[in-house]
Amino acid sequence: MxxxxxxxxxxxxxxxxxxxxxxxxxxxxxxxxxxxxxxxxxxxxxxxxxxxxxxxxxxxxxxxxxxxxxxxxxxxxxxxxxxxxxxxxxxxxxxxxxxxxxxxxxCLALGEQNLGTTKGVMDSLVMNVSDRVCGGVMVGGFVVVGRTGNAGHVGHVLVPGFDDRCDCGGRGCLEAVAGGTAALRWAQAQGWAGLTVPALVEAAVMGEEIPAAAMGRAGTALGRAIASVTALLDVDLVAIGGVLSEAGPALWKPLNEAVATHARLSFLSGLRVVQSTLGPIxxxxxxxxxxxxxxxx
The missing domain is CATH 3.30.420.40 (ATPase, nucleotide binding domain)
Structure with a gap:
């Protein structure tokens, strides 16, 4: 077989x-x-x-x-x-x-539930933040598929405070700020000379000003989107993977601050946002x- x-x-x-x-x-x-x-x-x-x-x-x-x-x-x-x-x-x-x-x-949700970070967790949101932003949702131990199969498109949740144009044709989508391609485009518009998303992440880790600012925008947008989605779905664990998740404090500090600011309902008091352990597979x-x-x- x-x-x-x-x-x-x-x-x-x-x-x-x-x-x-x-x-x-x-x-x-x-x-x-x-x-x-x-x-x-x-x-x-x-x-x-x-x-x-x-x-x-x-x-x-x-x-x-x-x-x-x-x-x-x-x-x-x-x-x-x-x-x-x-x-x-x-x-x-x-x-x-x-x-x-x-x-x-x-599939991201299925992989994480069976082999990775959300194993044994009944209600979770998983996200992959690489060139674009994809997401999957588990509710009651079952993956949410949706009417056409497109449930979990968290990259197109609207993020307050941002009006960046998205490749989908809209404005203010999470992916338009936190997707790697969009973050790279923003950094280049600010004068950064790098050419790839991994290079942008590495430069942010090293403390370069413009790449760190790009990760700061991405982290803030992610945190705001997570606060909204977790309030809607009542999940208690969010796992984030993808190349941008490797950016360290430049991404995670503003992300956690945004979650702490906006996820204030009592049933979200135990919300955990962690890095995926399953990695690129x-x-x-x-x-x-x-x-x-x-x-x-």
């Missing part, structure tokens, strides 16, 4: 074979191509399958998605923005496989959980 997990992320595709978990060393990645996205994705899947019959494939995709139709329309895959029937394409490539699709945030691990545990058709 060969089980694969596929992640359609904002800047790359990742595939891993699944046993009982996901090993970072076994993950294969390719950058999101300008053309031929499915063809290159299929080649990556075939490479990892190595000629063996694939019996199950779990797919975690950046949104928006149409879960029931098996269609994805991630903003960062130009060919697919108007909708691509990814599940049908995967089933044609692997006719013996059970193929399951979920939003990246849903959290979404892919959740795709593996999806493949291994979803019921048959």
């Amino acid at each position: 060969t089980v694969l997990a596929l992640e359609i992320a904002t800047s790359w595709f990742a595939v891993s074979e699944i046993a009982s978990d996901v090993d970072t060393d076994d993950v294969r990645r390719i950058p999101v191509p300008a053309r031929g996205a499915w063809e290159q994705c299929r080649e990556l899947l075939l490479e990892v399958a190595a000629g063996r019959e694939v019996t199950a494939l779990g797919i975690a995709s950046a949104g928006p998605i149409d879960m029931a139709a098996g269609v994805v329309a991630p903003l960062d895959v130009p060919e697919w923005r108007s909708g691509f029937a990814l599940v049908a394409a995967a089933r044609a490539a692997f006719p013996s496989a059970t193929v399951r699709l979920a939003l990246d945030g849903v 959290s979404v892919l691990a959740g795709a593996g959980v999806l493949a291994l545990t979803a019921p048959g058709d």
